[in-house]
Amino acid sequence: MSVTVIVGTQWGDEGKGKITDLLAREMDMVVRYQGGNNAGHTVVIKEEKFILHLIPSGIFYPKVTCVIGNGVVVDPAVLLQEIKTLQGKGFNCENLKISAQAHVIFPYHRDLDLAQEKNREAGRIGTTARGIGPCYVDKFNRRGIRIGDFFHEDIFRQKLEWNLAEKSFLLNNFYDYKVSYDADKIQKEYFEYFRAFQSLVIEESTSLINEAISKNKKILMEGAQGTMLDVDQGTYPYVTSSNPIAGGACIGAGFGPQEIDEVIGVVKAYVTRVGGGPFPTEISGEIGDLLRERGGEYGATTGRPRRCGWFDGVVLRHAAKINGLTQLAITKIDVLDALETIEICTAYECEGKVIEDFPTDLAKLEKCRPIYEDLPGWKEDLSKITDYRNLPLNAKKYIDRLAELAEAKVSLISVGAERGQVIRL
Numbered sequence: 001m002s003v004t005v006i007v008g009t010q011w012g013d014e015g016k017g018k019i020t021d022l023l024a025r026e027m028d029m030v031v032r033y034q035g036g037n038n039a040g041h042t043v044v045i046k047e048e049k050f051i052l053h054l055i056p057s058g059i060f061y062p063k064v065t066c067v068i069g070n071g072v073v074v075d076p077a078v079l080l081q082e083i084k085t086l087q088g089k090g091f092n093c094e095n096l097k098i099s100a101q102a103h104v105i106f107p108y109h110r111d112l113d114l115a116q117e118k119n120r121e122a123g124r125i126g127t128t129a130r131g132i133g134p135c136y137v138d139k140f141n142r143r144g145i146r147i148g149d150f151f152h153e154d155i156f157r158q159k160l161e162w163n164l165a166e167k168s169f170l171l172n173n174f175y176d177y178k179v180s181y182d183a184d185k186i187q188k189e190y191f192e193y194f195r196a197f198q199s200l201v202i203e204e205s206t207s208l209i210n211e212a213i214s215k216n217k218k219i220l221m222e223g224a225q226g227t228m229l230d231v232d233q234g235t236y237p238y239v240t241s242s243n244p245i246a247g248g249a250c251i252g253a254g255f256g257p258q259e260i261d262e263v264i265g266v267v268k269a270y271v272t273r274v275g276g277g278p279f280p281t282e283i284s285g286e287i288g289d290l291l292r293e294r295g296g297e298y299g300a301t302t303g304r305p306r307r308c309g310w311f312d313g314v315v316l317r318h319a320a321k322i323n324g325l326t327q328l329a330i331t332k333i334d335v336l337d338a339l340e341t342i343e344i345c346t347a348y349e350c351e352g353k354v355i356e357d358f359p360t361d362l363a364k365l366e367k368c369r370p371i372y373e374d375l376p377g378w379k380e381d382l383s384k385i386t387d388y389r390n391l392p393l394n395a396k397k398y399i400d401r402l403a404e405l406a407e408a409k410v411s412l413i414s415v416g417a418e419r420g421q422v423i424r425l
């Protein structure tokens with residue numbers, strides 16, 4: 001077996017891009033299996049920062065086949081821009097393959113995303129406004145347009161017209177969000193994008209992936225967002241519209257669950273969340289600001305400041321259970337270097353009871369208060385350490401505690417954004 005899945009164990013932004021990039025050099029294939037350009041995976045190579053929204057983070061290695069799987073939703077303008085940017089930096093992207101079954105984001109999806117958020121008043125999700133949710137809605141409602149539809153212009157046109165009529169009516173009349181779409185213009189624009197990357201589109205992405213599995217090739221499934229943003233297992237409705245969890249890889253790439261060998265949970269040493277929704281260990285004030293500034297906690301996609309909080313062991317336990325984590329990759333531990341004392345939430349107190357399992361009922365979750373354990377900080381610069389033995393004792397104790405909470409072994413510790421700033425165990 002040769003399939004490894006990388007998943008975020010929190011609300012996204014755990015540093016999956018860097019971990020994927022690190023592991024990708026040993027891989028034959030990297031596959032994105034869900035989400036779209038709501039993601040922003042950051043990879044720093046020789047002080048140059050790349051933010052990938054759609055293309056798998058293995059693209060920097062020409063020998064690695066990178067697949068945008070059927071479970072991804074693709075905004076063709078964003079994809080083309082990303083390809084061009086990478087080509088401009090010397091990465092030719094010929095190793096990129098795009099599934100014909102991936103769904104396409106249209107302007108009406110972005111408009112619906114904005115209109116629906118405006119309409120929600122209280123309880124806004126705080127989406128990335130990229131049209132992700134409405135595109136998945138069309139997919140599940142069987143109204144979606146897929147990349148493969150570009151091969152059949154008449155079918156494409158029929159689907160486009162139907163969607164434009166439906167969405168114009170909804171936006172203008174229900175949401176009072178004025179739009180006027182021109183089918184010819186949209187078709188022309190979208191076919192121009194498509195023709196520019198047509199040579200990378202493959203009809204049988206699942207065959208390609210399964211063939212690689214049967215040849216025992218090393219394959220990395222790169223999840224976007226995180227477990228707590230999963231539409232089924234996260235803090236619904238404050239979630240994204242796909243399944244970032246490990247099981248989502250089977251659906252969004254098209255292979256059997258028995259093929260998964262390892263599931264690596266990417267665990268940021270503290271927690272952040274961007275957008276609305278519950279966040280039990282959120283901290284405001286000085287320490288929250290310190291984490292945000294030291295960790296550069298601003299959205300890679302939207303630039304929004306991220307909400308910051310102490311490490312939440314209840315969330316990690318939930319992620320370990322839902323994903324079947326076999327390894328942990330701890331990121332951004334260096335951000336905690338400045339702290340005298342570090343708190344870890346190990347359970348919640350809810351109406352006089354101590355609970356260790358993440359509550360699925362949002363009303364109950366809102367009543368939960370974190371129970372913290374204090375751990376002494378290390379007050380030392382970790383950013384240049386590459387050997388586990390050189391870590392200060394208190395940093396080792398912190399790492400051990402996270403592993404204990406997840407009941408999984410730690411295989412990687414990242415101490416900075418650069419490729420080389422990593423400790424392998």
Ligand code: IMP
Pocket residue numbers: 011012013038039040125126127128129130131132133224225229238239240241274275276
């Ligand atoms: P959407 O995915 O744009 O529909 O947004 C739904 C929720 O998921 C919002 O709270 C977003 O801020 C959050 N979200 C979506 N993608 C990411 C991500 O890559 N990192 C962190 N949060 C995300």
